[in-house]
Amino acid sequence: xxxxxRALSRRGPARCATALRWDRxxxxxxxxxxxxxxxxxxxxxxxxxxxxxxxxxxxxYCLRGxxxxxxxxxxxxxxxxxxxxxxxxxxxxxxxxRLVAGADPSALVDTMLRGxxxxxxxxxxxxxxxxxxxxxxxxxxxxxxxxxxxPDAPAQHRVLEPDVLIVGAGSAxxxxxxxxxxxxxxxxxxxxxxxxxxxxxxxxxVSDALLDHTGVFGVYVAEGLWAAMRDTPGQxxxxxxxxxxxxxxxxxxxxxxxxxxxxxxxxxxxxxxxLQQLRRSDATLAVPAVVIGEGAYATxxxxxxxxxxxxxxxxxxxxxNPVDAVSLRDGKGKRxxxxxxLAPLPAPAYELARQAGAAVRWHxxxxxxxxxxxxxxxxxxxxxxxxxxxxxxxxxQSAADDGExxxxxxLHSLR
Amino acid sequence: xxxxxFVCRCEDVTLSxxxxxxxxxxxxxxxxxxxxxxxxGPCQGKECISALVKLLIDxxxxxxxxxxxxxxxxxxxxxTLGALAAGLAPDAGDGS
Amino acid sequence: MIGNTKAQAMGRRDAPLPDRVDVAIIGGGxxxxxxxxxLSKNSTLRIAVIERSYLVSGASGRNGxxxxxxxxxxxxxxxxxxxxxxxxxxxxxxxxxxWFRQGGYLFVARSEAxxxxxxxxxxxxxxxxxxTRLMTGAEAREIVPQLDTDQVRLAAFNPHDGVVFPWPFVWxxxxxxxxxxxxxxxxxxxxxxxxxxxxxxxxxxxxEQLDADRVLNATGAWSIELNRxxxxxxxxxxxxxxxxxxxxxxxxxxxxxxxxxxxxxxxQSTRGxxxxxxxxPDTGPAATEVDLGSSRRFLAHLGHALTQVMLIxxxxxxxxxxxGPYDVSPDGDAIVGPSxxxxxxxxxxxxxxxxxxxxxxxGKIVADLLSTGKHHPMLDRWDPSRFARGTSRRRxxxxxx
Numbered sequence: 001x002x003x004x005x006r007a008l009s010r011r012g013p014a015r016c017a018t019a020l021r022w023d024r025x026x027x028x029x030x031x032x033x034x035x036x037x038x039x040x041x042x043x044x045x046x047x048x049x050x051x052x053x054x055x056x057x058x059x060x061y062c063l064r065g066x067x068x069x070x071x072x073x074x075x076x077x078x079x080x081x082x083x084x085x086x087x088x089x090x091x092x093x094x095x096x097x098r099l100v101a102g103a104d105p106s107a108l109v110d111t112m113l114r115g116x117x118x119x120x121x122x123x124x125x126x127x128x129x130x131x132x133x134x135x136x137x138x139x140x141x142x143x144x145x146x147x148x149x150x151p152d153a154p155a156q157h158r159v160l161e162p163d164v165l166i167v168g169a170g171s172a173x174x175x176x177x178x179x180x181x182x183x184x185x186x187x188x189x190x191x192x193x194x195x196x197x198x199x200x201x202x203x204x205x206v207s208d209a210l211l212d213h214t215g216v217f218g219v220y221v222a223e224g225l226w227a228a229m230r231d232t233p234g235q236x237x238x239x240x241x242x243x244x245x246x247x248x249x250x251x252x253x254x255x256x257x258x259x260x261x262x263x264x265x266x267x268x269x270x271x272x273x274x275l276q277q278l279r280r281s282d283a284t285l286a287v288p289a290v291v292i293g294e295g296a297y298a299t300x301x302x303x304x305x306x307x308x309x310x311x312x313x314x315x316x317x318x319x320x321n322p323v324d325a326v327s328l329r330d331g332k333g334k335r336x337x338x339x340x341x342l343a344p345l346p347a348p349a350y351e352l353a354r355q356a357g358a359a360v361r362w363h364x365x366x367x368x369x370x371x372x373x374x375x376x377x378x379x380x381x382x383x384x385x386x387x388x389x390x391x392x393x394x395x396x397q398s399a400a401d402d403g404e405x406x407x408x409x410x411l412h413s414l415r
Numbered sequence: 416x417x418x419x420x421f422v423c424r425c426e427d428v429t430l431s432x433x434x435x436x437x438x439x440x441x442x443x444x445x446x447x448x449x450x451x452x453x454x455x456g457p458c459q460g461k462e463c464i465s466a467l468v469k470l471l472i473d474x475x476x477x478x479x480x481x482x483x484x485x486x487x488x489x490x491x492x493x494x495t496l497g498a499l500a501a502g503l504a505p506d507a508g509d510g511s
Numbered sequence: 512m513i514g515n516t517k518a519q520a521m522g523r524r525d526a527p528l529p530d531r532v533d534v535a536i537i538g539g540g541x542x543x544x545x546x547x548x549x550l551s552k553n554s555t556l557r558i559a560v561i562e563r564s565y566l567v568s569g570a571s572g573r574n575g576x577x578x579x580x581x582x583x584x585x586x587x588x589x590x591x592x593x594x595x596x597x598x599x600x601x602x603x604x605x606x607x608x609x610w611f612r613q614g615g616y617l618f619v620a621r622s623e624a625x626x627x628x629x630x631x632x633x634x635x636x637x638x639x640x641x642x643t644r645l646m647t648g649a650e651a652r653e654i655v656p657q658l659d660t661d662q663v664r665l666a667a668f669n670p671h672d673g674v675v676f677p678w679p680f681v682w683x684x685x686x687x688x689x690x691x692x693x694x695x696x697x698x699x700x701x702x703x704x705x706x707x708x709x710x711x712x713x714x715x716x717x718x719e720q721l722d723a724d725r726v727l728n729a730t731g732a733w734s735i736e737l738n739r740x741x742x743x744x745x746x747x748x749x750x751x752x753x754x755x756x757x758x759x760x761x762x763x764x765x766x767x768x769x770x771x772x773x774x775x776x777x778x779q780s781t782r783g784x785x786x787x788x789x790x791x792p793d794t795g796p797a798a799t800e801v802d803l804g805s806s807r808r809f810l811a812h813l814g815h816a817l818t819q820v821m822l823i824x825x826x827x828x829x830x831x832x833x834x835g836p837y838d839v840s841p842d843g844d845a846i847v848g849p850s851x852x853x854x855x856x857x858x859x860x861x862x863x864x865x866x867x868x869x870x871x872x873x874g875k876i877v878a879d880l881l882s883t884g885k886h887h888p889m890l891d892r893w894d895p896s897r898f899a900r901g902t903s904r905r906r907x908x909x910x911x912x
Contacts, residue, residue: 052456052759052782053427056416061424061462068425068457077826079457079758081493097761107416114417116431119452120679123514125603130514134610134781142761142783143457146657147826155498155825156507192492218489220807227502227807229494237498238507241807256465259420259430317418347465351487362472362479366465440523446565449572449678457758459831488831489805493758497825500818502811 007338008042008283015282021092023101031281033196036082036093037063037070038277041339046266046322048072048082049096052141053117055106057321059266063273065192066254066349069264071143072096078144083273085233086194096144106140155229155237162188163414165226165244167216167352169198169206171396172388172403173250177207179407180248185414188242190214190228200280214240219355224381226352246383246410249353249369250403253346253389256366260292260315263342267323271301271341278305290326290335293343297393301343308335309343346393353377356384368392374413375406385410422470423463425456433470442476444468444485460485516606519686521566522695528721529694532557534881535713535723537701537737540571541677541867542859543729544684544695545874546881548605551691554882558693559721561713563700563733566685567678570731571867573803573835575754575786577767577778578868579616579672580641583632583909586889588639594872595671601871605683609675610781614765616672617654619663619820625771626665628908633667643669654766657821674767674778674786677867684874704741704856711855725881727857728850732801732836734860743850746898747861749801750837752788752912753809758828759783768820774911775816784830789813790912801836837864843907845869847877847893857881858895864912 015031020039022028030039037060040048047057048070060070065084073094074080082093099106109117123133164180166173169191180187189207191198192215199206214230226247230238255270257263271291278284284306291302291309302309314332318340319325327334347366354360357378360367369386371377378384387406388399420430428451436450444467447453453467454460464484471477501507522539534550536543539562547560562568578598580591595613602609620626629645636643645667648660654668685695700716704726713721728734732749760783767778774790789812810832818825838860840846846861859877862869879885897903 051424051427054419056419056427058424066458067462068459071457078760079493079828110416116419116429116435118432118435118515118518120450120607120682121516121518122608124516124606124608125514127600127603130602130608133514134608134612138612138762138781138783141781142759144758145761146763146823150822151497151825155495155501157501157504158508159506215492215494217492217494218805218807220489220805222804223807225807227489227494229492229498231493231495231498237495237501239494239498239501241502254461257421257424257462259422259466259470261418261420262416264419264421264424321416344465349461350484351461351491354484354487355489355491360484362468362482367468367484435518439518439520441565442524443565445568449565449567450682455831457830486833488833489807490829490831493828494810495826495828496757496814496818499807499810499814499829500825502807503815 005044006042007044007285007287008278009286010283012282018087018089020087023095030087034087034281035277036072036074036085036087036091038281039087040082049143050098050104050106051264053119054110054113055104055140056110056264057266058264060269062255062270063277064255064270073144076148078147084193086196088233097142153236155239157239157241159241159243160188161243162186163244164246164248164410165242166248166250168250168252169210170201170250170252170388171399173248174202174206175400175403176248176250176387176407179404180411183411185411188244190216197280201276216352219352221357221380244382246385246414247356248385248387248406248410249377249390250387251349251352251390253348253366253393256344256347258292258312258342258344260312261317263318265318265321265323267338268318268340268342271305271343272346274341275301275304285339287338288336289339289341290337291341291343292326297345298343301341305341310335346389348390348392350390353384353386353390356380358384358386363392365393374409383413422466423453423456425458425462426452428453433467437474437476442471448485454485459491519606520689521682521685522560522562522689522697524698526694526696528559528696528719529557531722532559533724534558534727535721536560536727536729537713538562538729538731539566539685539695539697540569540729540731541681541684541870542731542873543727544681544688545870546727546729546859546877547688547693548684549875549878550882551688551693553878556882560688560693560695561699561701561715561721562695562697565697567681569733570835570838571681572678573833574677574867575776575778575788576675576677576867577616577776578675579669581616581618581632581636581643581667581669581672581909582907583628584906585635585639586892587907588636588641590869590872590889592639592641594869597871598675605687607679607683607686609679609683611673611675612781613671613673614767615668615670616769617651617766618667618769618771619651619660620665621662621772623664628771629665629667632909636669641669642671643667655764655768657763657823658768659820659822668766672767674780676781701737704737706853725855725857727859729859731860731862731866732838734838734858738850741853741856743853745846745858745895747838747840747846748797748799750798750839751802751804751834752837752864753805753832753834754786754788755810755813755832756780756830757785758830760785769911770816770820773816775813775820776911777817785824785827787813787817788912789816803834803836805832805834837912838866839863842903842905843910845893846895848890848895851896851899863910865910
């Protein structure tokens, strides 16, 4: 593929070229530091799997590790998140749940069931038809296949008992970490992303103390612990049992789906995630794109991407596979594009705080974590504080201020 | 490809499928989740919950003051069985 | 399209209640709804089912969906042979997909005691006509190639056993019951039961009352509270059982596998998830209240046991974990029949974690008892009065979890 076929233009000093192997034998050139999702997007490879029920083509959407459709087979392991995995020399990527590349015959399911499929009442009678249908369904669902290989080394267990655990290295988490370490606290700081992604977002150096690739997967109040797994490529996994006195939940906000017609087409991505991935790779869009969203939030994203923002109410449907246009209602025509970036207001990532006992409340775009004036949202075996977008989307600058304020309150409470 | 608007792309649940379940008398996020399958896929509802609740509020089926999301069950991030198994072992060492 | 059925209304929070019914069933789980369905089919009784929350909110919506005839006691084997036979055509009967897949149950024993259990059970199964096959570890690997069978002394496989997706059973029974005139009212707790001269009165959380000639307590682990308020002391108690499911994978595992050494069980659902649970060590004193919390401890035990017997799973990811309440009866047998001291209140509880798989048969047995007085032989040993009479006896040694 020549540079002119690329979806992205690269700025700044050229990073080392590398390559990933896609779907057995296709070599895709990429730059060091790209995520798998961005490298594939750059090469115009947008479809990475088929969906469970209608067998529709699917690809990455949120580009931030929250949605479920960028999952691919990476180096022989199923269901890995392409959007959070950095490309490295020799990396092998395979699509999942496809019968064949290209025109998958199972796509007929989608065409034949134009009116939709009620899977509870589909082909129930007679029994022989039902049995046949179940056999077919079982083989069309599921995502990846079993791993190619056994693990190289068993996982390790680490027990940590810090004064403070900070979950998240977004704006609020970074600000909170600075305040708490300046205050002399014993802090454990984790983020599920890799360091490159966090540094690109911060546009600054990030403390070595950060445990990257470390996702907190559960809060077990009765056991007094926050459980996390560190999953660094090429290294044994580490299970962390963290028993903190205080926790600052700075898990930020996610990009939910906007329910516009054909919002599942490969090439439909979340605008915020796309922008972050572009910054990470020092790239800009070289193909036409549009943003679907309304209000100042969507407009700002469209401006940053250098594209037009279309209000969701104007959208008749997204067209093409992968996308090639957005058609509008009421004779407003059509916008040709190769990427559609949805810009719904981010919804707080409230799950961990809620598991820890915090209350949540609907605020229009999602559920926000409720907290007292100082920032506390739950007190059980640990005192839990919420900072930044998880309390309601506020954007990077306000989130940083909020993280600083809450961390000061934590410091005060520790003294 | 037919035109479809998805609420949950993990489990292929469309707006019209949610409408169908609502017409059967299911109005709560927990029961709509179970009947439609929405929120039970790889993302565990992170993508769809907002779209679902917005829809319920627009239809007057949920009160924005009191509506709650479905239970946020662990794990909220992927964790392997191998890493979990390590939880039976004591701390591996240097505490870092 | 040919072959499709029509979705049925399954019960509503605003379903109008009559003042009086012949049979009121408390609990919209599979037990209550299977009973309501069979009653509505073979009688003209007026029936109402009262569910405190949404359908499938309780144990019926929280179990692993396994159905097996491999039990250690003849009564249970025969009952489950009936239940599995009923399940074969049940999707067509209820008009809803149940995803019943007969991939078998594979039990593996790694100790001498386990080996003896499997041998004794297989001989019992043969006597009653259940096609259980004993096999070596090597033969078990032919069924599940990824299984570590090094220490396996003996395995037992029954190809008629299988797995289902539990939720549509509940919706299917409810839909057919509603279509036959049963009132299914959801989101309505029963706060108190009052004994009247000619029946029982249910005081509902909505402020309504419902009178009934006879009432079924089909609330499983939640039954204890209702019973106690009426002075009915039964020895069943709730037990939290945790379970998990993995990320979806393409099909590779046909049977549900049980490792007797650890009490680990796992199967693969139609959607491709590995669904697994385990008997937890040191569970402490018997609980008095339903607890549905999830623990990291469970995941550690489960992860350890599963990766030991199937190393390839160590890089698989857990999608979610949850818990359901077993309604544990001290002798392992269900508690079904008129309550001691309150004969108009029937118990349908105490199924000790295996009610779901038994419900298709039990619903029919209880409906027959209520409508015609027909007395199934299992009802003798399920008699709620057996504890007070001192005739309770443990017969079953194949309770898992």
